[in-house]
Each structure stands twice: as C-alpha cells, then as structure tokens.
Amino acid sequence: MVFNSLSFLLFLAVSLGLHYLPLPWRVRKVNLLVASSLFYAAWNPLFLPLLWYAITLDYFLARALARAGTQRRKKALLMVSLVSNLGLLGFFKYGPFLADNANAFFQALGVPLVVPRMDVVLPVAISFYTFESLAYTIDVYRGHEKPWDSFLDFSLFLTFFPHLVAGPIVRPGDFLPQCTGERRASAPQLLWGLLLLVLGLFEKTVLADGLLAPVADSVFAPGVRPNVWEAWGGALAFSGQIFCDFAGYSLCAIGVALCFGFQLPDNFKSPYAALGFSDFWERWHISLSSWLRDYLYIPLGGNRKGPGRTYFNLLVTMLLGGLWHGAAWTFVVWGGLHGLFLIAERLLRPRLTRFSWTKGTAGRLAGVAVTLLGVCVAWVFFRAPDFASAFTVVKAMAGVTAAGAGGLMSRGDTLLAVACLGVMVACQWRFRDVPLPRVFESVPWWASAGALTAMLVALVTASGVDRAFIYFQF
Template structure:
C-alpha cells in the first residue's frame, strides 16, 4: 500500500476516525495500541502477507530478550548470550533475505579466478519491504537495554506496535525505542492544530513526490537505459543532477509524509533530512542526510569500534568500515559498496585537504566553494548508487566527458520534448532556490504546516491542484513506489 495511492487515502481516513472517535481514551491504551498494531500489519501485509511472520518473529524475540536483559542486570555472561540471540535472529533474517545470493555470487567470482567450481545454489525469494529499517529499529531496543540506557517494556502490545508502526515501518525514520516507545504508553489528547499541521505536511510530501521526484525519474530511467555510446555530455549531466534531486526529494518526501501521518495520530517522529543539498562538506552532508540511519551507525557501530584497543588511532579504518556497511545496507551490490567506500574516502580526504583550507577564506566565498565542491563530489558518487552495475556506472561517467560530434547528435530529444526538458530544469532550479531560501532566510515549510489562518489553506489548495494537474500529465501516474522501499 503506497502513501501516494487512493487506497491509502481511504485507509488513513478510516484509521483516523476510529482512532480519535472510539479508541483514544486514557483507559483504552491497550485497545488503542492493539488497533495500531492491527492496522500496521494490514498496511504491511498489503504487499505480501507472508512477510508479516518476519516482523512478528523479530518483535517476539526482541521483546523476550529485553525482559531477560532486565532480569540479568548483573550477569554479564547471560546478558551477552541474550543480546547475541537478538543479533543473530535479526541480522540472520536480514542477511538471508538480502545478502545470501550476493555473497554466493561474489564467492563464485572469486573461485572462478582460481579455476575452482562455483556454487550452484541460489535462493529464489524477494526482498521483504522495510526489513533493513525495522531490523535496525528493533535492534536498537535490545542494544540500549544491554548498555543500561533503557528499561525493558513489560507490555508486549506496546512493543509490537512500536516495531510495526505503519507511518515509518517500511522506510523510516528509524526510531529509537527511548523516543518512540514511551509514546505508545501514554494517552494522546486530540490536538486540532497538530492534526492539521500533519495533514499539511503530508500534502507537501505528496507534492514533492508526485510533481518533482517522479517527473525527474522519467528522464533518469531513460538515460540509464541508453547504450554507452549514446550518452553525451548534456544527457549525462542532466541524468546525474536529476537523479540526485530525485533521490533526495523522493526520500525526504516519504519521511515528511511519515512524520505528518504520525503527527495526525498524536505521535512525534524524528527529523530525517535538513537540506543536505546545501552541505558545505562531507561531514556536514552526513549530518543532514538520512539522519536516523547515520546516527544509528554512529551510536551502534562507530562508537564500539572506537572503544576497541587503538580504536581512536584507527579512525580511518573505522570510518571505512562504517561506510562499507552503509553501502551494503542500501543494497546487495558492489555498486552500493563502492558508493559507500567512495563516500568514506571523501570524508577522510576531502575534509582535511579541501574543506578546512577553504574555511580560511572569508564568507560568502568560503561557503560557496565548500558547498560547490561537496555538490560536485556528492552528485558524482551517486552515479554508483543509481547504476544497475559497474559497467553502466562507467558508461555514465564516460558520458560526462563525451562531447564529440557523434555523441552530441544524440541529444535530450531522445528522452524528453523541449517543453518537458525545460520544465524539468525549472523544477531543479526552483527546488534548489527554495532550499537556499529555507537555509538562509527562514523555514518556509515549517511556517506553512505550523501556521494558522486562511493563507496556509490557500497554499495547501494550490499544492493539491498543482499535484493533480501535473500528476496526471502524459505517462505520469500516481502510485509509483518510493525509492527507499527497495532497501
């Protein structure tokens, strides 16, 4: 069930009516949470009900492990065993469904290099939607209890609802138990302003997804299907720029819709993006991009690595390990792994040798140069993220430098008409200008969904009309999947 579908609109309307009119009472917390759990399972099962068993297993194991960790506060050996059970269960399911074939195929290549026989084994199953997200969310619960940073919850309904909460179940934000779980154990008073602001945030997210991200995707998809010889400089530049903005807009739109939906139910989710396209360095970029994931890696992988013997001295190795895992988390492919390693290399080399020297220059020159260099390297690295394989990535990189006469004969008309081409660049320039205004002059979006009065609803009406009109243009249709559903 997609957020950008008529089915979900009906689903959410029914949920809101039942939630606020029949179940939201201080003495009905269990009934309310049971309802949230049921509708969350219905939402997830809409794709494939068979994979509900994975969420139930993960939730059940970690709920039990949490209780055992609470009982064994002074028994370090027992605590390690129980934490190991949680890690083995969750990472085992994630690894089997997402990485088993990838590792076998990689082993096949290595064996063939030495003239050895390859494995004749592949698992024919699809990747469960959201498994990378809810696995990390539930793991943070048991790890925090193990560290003594969190007390286990005694109510299984609250915990199961926390793991399966449908607004952020399949693509985040990846919430920490200490922030979200208490909200399932407290009564939420109806707040008309919060419900309205949540609705407006949902409308804003749908506008970004349907009008901007999916339109740019039309060009990007066609560009990456071209033969390498037909990819000229203009086509490659547009494909690189359009995909970066498509990815950011698509994913940030999902996060904003999720935050808005949760707000309409009285829950607060974490901010996941803070204008990353205006980052002035790679450290700044990763402090702004997919924040719930980057902070997860920081707290549960980087910090433990630093506590190892000589951990601080091995900072470069630790960074590369984290970014290797970051790439692998996004997809079972060497293009994603290489994308992660490239970003780790940029962080280690780009920051000290490019960004810091530029800090010595006066503003705004320093800020413009730092953002400009970050933009070039960030956009370029994302070719690896989008390309289906290394050959396709190489063809796109080669296209950036292909300005020969024969290549230039293959122009953007192969992909877009003049009006579509102009409108797409208009969207790009408009989005970047809007982001810059947000960064330097004020938070327009926050004023929009947190404000009051007729002006706000006029803007909302315009958003809806523009979304409907542009969303129904040509082959452009609703119900397109969000990019991060594949992770």
Template sequence: MNRIHDIFTFSEAFPLIFTQANFWIFFACVYFVFALVYKKIALRNSYLFLISLFFYYKTSGLFIGILIFSTLVDYTIGKGIYKSDNPVKRYVLVTLSVVINLTVLCYFKYAYFFTDSFNALFNTDYKVINTLAQWGNTLSNQNYFTVDKIILPVGISFYTFQTISYSVDIFRRKIKPLKSILDFGFYVSFFPQLVAGPIVRAENFVEQIGEPTKITKSDFDSGTFMILKGLIKKMIFADFIAMHFLDRVFDAPEMFSGFTNMMAMIGYSLQIYGDFSGYTDIAIGLALLMGFKLPVNFNSPYKAINAGDFWKRWHISLSTWLRDYLYIPLGGNRQGTAASYIILFIIIIGVLIAFGNIQIQITVLVLALLIYIWSIFNHKVKNHINTNINVMLTMLIGGLWHGASWKFVIWGGLNGLGILVYKYWRKISPYENLNNFGVRIWKILITFIFITFTRIYFRGESMAHITRFYNQIANNMDWSHALDILQNYQAVFWVMLLGYITHWLPQPIKNKIESTYANSPMALKVLSAVCLGIICYQAFSSDFQPFIYFQF
C-alpha cells in the same frame, strides 16, 4: 465497492502507498476508528498494531511472518536482558538478538550478494536456493512457494535496525522493556514509517507508547503541512522529472550526450531527495495526526558544506544509528579494533573483485601494502590509520545497507573518502575560517557536485552501466546541442529549477511559509490541500511509482 475490496484485500500489483487515493481512503477509515479508541492507551496501541500488521500484509503479503517473528524474538530477549543481573548472560542475550536479526536480514537481502561474491572469488557456480520455501513446501505437502528465488521483504532493513536498537538499549540500561507484546509490536510495525523509515530508536519512541494521546492545534497544522509538502516532493519533484526525463536517460546513457547524462545526474539528486524525504515528511505528518513524534530525517542536505556535513543532514536516523551502534562500539575515532581490520580487509577484497580490472586491483593492493609497511615504522601514520579506519568502515557498511551489491559499497566508500579528504584539507585550507557568502556558496557547490556524481554508483544497474555513463560525460559532452536539450525538456528543467530553489531557500523563509499556513483559517487550509492535490495528481502517472527506498 471494487475500490473498497482492493483496499482491504492483498494485491501484489496494488500495495498501499502514500501517493495513491486508496491509501488515503484507508487512512480515513483507520483515523475514524482511532478517534473512537484513542483515549484508552492499551486499546489504542493494540488497534494501531493490528492496523500496522494489515498495512504490512497489504505491502508484502506472507512476509508479514518475518515481521511477527522478529517481534516475538526481540520482545522475549529484551525481557531476558532486563531481568538478568549476570553480565555474561546479558551479553550473550544481546549478542543473540543481534545475530538472529542480522541472520534474517542477510538471508533475505544478501544471499545473492554473498553467493555471487563467493563464486567470483573461488571460480565456483553455486546457486541460491530458498531453504525456507523448501521447508514450507515440505510441511504443507504442497508447492506453495518458489524455491529457486529469494524475494526481499519490503522494509526489512528498517525494522531490523529498530528491533536491534531495542535490545541494545535495554542492555545499555537506557530503557525498560515494554510490558505488553502488543505495545512492542506497535513500536516495531507503526505503519507510517514501517517500510521506508525513518528508523525509530527505541529510546526515542518507547516512552510515547505509554503516554495518553494529545493532538494539539500545532500538531495538526504541522502534520498536515508535512503531508502536503511530502506529496509535492514525491509526486512533482521526484516522479514527474523521473518519468519524463531521468528514466529514459538512465536506461540507455550511451544514446544521449554527456551533457544530457550530466543533467540527468543533477536531476537524480533532486529525485532521490524528493522521493525519500517526501516519504518521511508524510510519515512524520501522519504520526503527528495520531499524537506520535518521529525523528527528523532530513535537514536541507544540499546546503551541506562538506561530505561529513552532508551525512549529518541526509537520512539522519540511519547516520546516527550507525554512529551509536557501529562506529562507537568499533572504537570510534580513538582506535581501530581487530574487528575493524578484519571487516575492512574483507570489504576491500570484495570491492576489488567488483571492479574486475586487474590494473586497479594490483594498484590498490600495492598501495595498501606500502601504507601498511609505512605504518609499521611510523607511529604517526599508524595513529592516522587507526583514527580514520572506523569512519571508512562505517561508510562502507552504510553503503552495503542500502543495497546488496558491491557498487553500493563503492558508493559508501567514496563518501567515506570524501569525509576523510575534507578532514585533512580543512587543516591547510585558506578558506576554512572564512564565513562570507561567497566561500559558503563555493563549499556548498563543491559538496553538491561530489555527492551528485558519486550517486551514479547508487543509481547505475551494473558496473558496465556506470562505466558507459561516465564515458559519455568524459568523451561526448556535445555542448553544441545543450540548448536543444534544455528546450526539448523545458518542463522538466523548470520543475528541477523550482525544486532546487525551494530547497535552498533560507530556513527563516521556510519557517515563515509554515507559520503562514498554520495561522491561516481552516477553509484556506482545505482550499490549499485541494489545490495542491489537483496539481500533484495532474503531474501523476497512472503507472505504479514505488518509493525508491522500498527496495532497501
């Protein structure tokens, strides 16, 4: 009874996450009722909406109010956009939707970021005050809410982008608005993907909401296979190596050799892939068991042969969202708009402040000035800048989406530079048109190294922490004790090796494994699930291990 009480009451210490037994008891109860109501579409959608709200309440408590607010605002604005034939009114309404959504997102996610940046730029000492908490305390005449701290609601970056896509897709006449606010609420809050994606575009999901539930044997097989695969990725390839090796190295990189730090970075690439793709695999699998299809979010990203190819394979729902709702509206690869230059200028100034190194700041500013002067007198240079500025801007903003810190912007900028460098390198590369095995392996290796060693800006707690990490690799590799490190953490390194081998398996072999599972008898499927469950929970820690992307 205590477990049932824990599952169905809010507890900040015990949210419902996919790696806990409580979630699967919760899902079993939800699925039992779903089996009774799924034939009636309106009832099914309303039921899943209410369950999704409860799931979010279990994850975020009173922040459910922000989710409901976003739902009401965009449902109302979407109706208004569709009913109006006045181009100006439609444009005003869609702009209003974007502004409201981004304002809410910026308030909760970027208040500290903007305040700290302003203080650093103008040498001030402003503090963040939770205005909403003040209003709540005033209205209730009680001190229910803390006014000196703003807490980030889980999943706000994901569902904000979904509600924006709904309004914009109606504005572009790609979809019609949903007739019921319960249906729209279901779209916004569908619980498998609510808190960490994938980001579901309105044009890809709205049609499914009005269709009857059809769960084929193929859907069931694919769904259960995805869930099992996701649990293995998260609990073994992510959590196990993090708990037994990565966390202790990243907590104090100066206490370990450069070789150990380097191996931790290689391990972190596996951890973050296993963690994030594991979550989306489970989300896709759960949705399939309820008759809904979510977009693919990963496609073997460490098989990428260049940085651009990597971002076509990693967090695909975000990459395509940024392409269609930011990159193309800014001018795509045709031109840099005034908005492009203004936003880029602001971001560059912020990045320079973040480095805090006067030599780097002066060098970058001088280079930027020289390039600008050169572009005035050389149209080819100007055209190159115009065609590339939006790629860079999209990656910088994509970095900022991941976290409210300049180190995330730097991380996005490095990936943008990687894309641009390859764009020009491929024009002179003697290997570009060669497609033999050796050349492909070389391209994959270079891309993997680049992606892995830029991720320290993603993982590092501060610029000082990142600097210490790089210093160890540059100045203290200590190869003489490398074998000792491999032996002391041999269980971790065997798991890492297994993780990368399974990732780099050719796709036909992966398809064969899934096909073998799908064609096996039900008893064998159950036995496989039990065995994998035992293995996962043998490697599982009693400590709470949230998914990494919950923080975004």
C-alpha cells in the same frame, strides 16, 4: 499499499476514525496495532510472521538481558539478537548476492564448486525494522534503556505503519514513552499533519515521478550513450528525484503519525545546502546516519584512536552503509565514495580554514557547490543498474563520450532538471537552518493557502506512471 494511492487514503480515514472513538487508550492502541499489521500484510501477508518473530524475540531477549546476572550471559543474549536479526536480514537481502560473488570467485580460481543460489523475495521493510529492533536490544544491553513492560507497546513501536516500510528509523526511547499516555492530535496538529502529507505527496508524485524520473530514466537505461549535457541532466535529475522521493515519504510518515498524536523524528534538513560531507550526513537520512554513528562508528572506536583508525572507521561505516541500501557492488562504491569524501574533508578542512575567504559568503557557497558536486557524482553509482552504465555516465559528465552519443532527451529536458535542482538548492540554502513550521509561518497566510491549493490541484491532475517509493526496495 502506498501513501500515494486512493486505497491508502481510505485506510487512513478508517484508521483515524477508529482512533478518535471514545474508547480506552489500550483498546485504541490495539486498533493501531491491528491496522499496522493489516497495512504490512497488504504488501505480502507471508512476511507478517517474520515481523512478529522479530518483535517477540527481542521483547523477551531484552527482558532476559535485564535479569542476566553476569556480563558473559548478557553478551550471549545480545549475540542471539544480533545473529538472529542480522542472519535473517543477510539471508533474505544478501543471500543471492553472496552466492553469485562466491561462484564468481571460485570460477576465477578454477575451483569446480558451485554455491546454490536461492532466489528469495525481499521482505518489505526488513532493513528498517531490523535496525529498530537491534537498537532496542543494544540499548538495553548498554543500560541506556530499561526493558519495556508492555508487549503491546513494543509491538506498536516496531509495526506503527507510518514509519514501518521506509522509516524514519525510530529509536525506542523516542517512541515507547509516547505509548504510556493517551495520544490525540490537537486541531492544529491534525491540520499540520495533513499539510505534511500533501506536501510529501506533491514532492513524490509531481516532482519526483512527474518531472524528474523520466529524465533520469532516459540517461540511466542500460546500453544508452548520453552526451555531456544529457549525462549532467540525468545525474542532476536523479539527485532531485531521490530527494523528493525519500524526503517526500518522510514528510508523509511524520504527517500521518502526527494525525494520530505521535511525534516522529525529522529525517531531512536541507541536505543539498550542506557545507561539507559531514554536514551532509547530518542532514540526509538522519535516522540512518545517526544509527550508523551510534551503533557502528562509535563502537569501532570512532575518532578516539588516532587519525588512521578514524579514517578506517569512517570508510568501514560508509561501506556498510552503502551495502545496507542494496545487495550490489554499485551501492558499496557509493558508500565508499562518501567514506573517501569524509576522509578528504577531515584532511583538508584544517588547511582551508586558514584562508579568511572560506569563512565568508563566497567560501560558504563554494563549499556547498563542491559538496553538491561530490554528492551528485556519487548518486550516479547509486542509480546505475551496473558499473558499465555508471562509468558511461561519469565519463560523459567529464566530457568523454563515444561517437554518436546523445539523442536521449531534448535540451529542454536537461534545462528542466538543472532548473528543478537549482530551485531546490536555493530554497534549502534560504531556509537552511529553519524548521519547516517556521518556514510556513514566515510567509503570508494567503501565500501558504495558494501554495497548498496549487499542490492539491497538481496532485489531482498529475498523470504518468505510478512508481513505488525508491526506498521501498531497501
């Protein structure tokens, strides 16, 4: 069941109807928990027990952590949570990947050893709810959070269907306190939530799937040979596609949660108007980047142990962040590139700020352009099915093409990709630090109404291949 489906709209209508019945708050939380479990079971009911195992384990482990009399016992309990959660994630998500690489390594050494490869189905949302559950046990271990008394509340925290499948990755301290009091959306909140749902579906269905995905798919298909214009068109198209796809999902999740009276954190803040790569990661997939910062980068030492250790910590964090996205070396390279970009930025920023022109409008625009260029090149490795395809596109972007390259798309398709991303960047630059509600407040009501009407018409009349949200595979 995906947000861009009629079945979800029916599910949402029924869930909202039950939520606003004059029932006790505890009963309505049970209704939400049942609805969320059914939502997850609609993907694959066989993996529902795995989700409930994580819920039960970490709820009782956190309570045991709070009662532990010694630091040694607390560390042992935390290790149980880490090994259990990361072990299941590793088995389902990285088991085949590790087996394939081990076999390739043994073959290269000439060792007659074969590691059995188990082809397992990746449980939907396991990367997301694993990080949320780990954040809870780690925060309790650190003393930042107290173990939550209500098993019902904790279960709802991990299963709440708007953010369950692809985030935002919600922190326990942001969600659990909302469960203590009755949650009902006011009329303005309900309308705003529905508006965010429409906006998110428009970004996903019309822009990502309808306009940009066909262009990106034609360039990143295995074995194709794009020319320089097509390579840039495909890279720019995917840059726009993944933003509209994932930011669209986040808007849907935030909007649907708001309809029930719950607040979820923002996940994107004009990332393509970022001034540098550190700024980019403060604006892109914020819930993941902040999780990696708080639970990986800072525990590794952050920037507290000298420049060399800081660069090492940055690179390790981004490499693991890339691996989190998928069990493939292309994702690791994508994360590694961002790690190198962050290191280069730390090295160059003190030198560049000595020049006064870098602080003006021209310098800021140049910073946005360089950041966007690096991000687009890195996206090639994220999107490509293998290294051969990735290097073919990157070389073509640099002007190195094979004889007979091209013929994958019309010049109009390339211009469409450039225009879409250009408009996207211009809008994000214009409203770079303006919250979305204030963006709508800044335009006349008739313009907002016209834009909403146009989006609804486009959604109703949109045609093409139904695509799952990109981050569902992670």
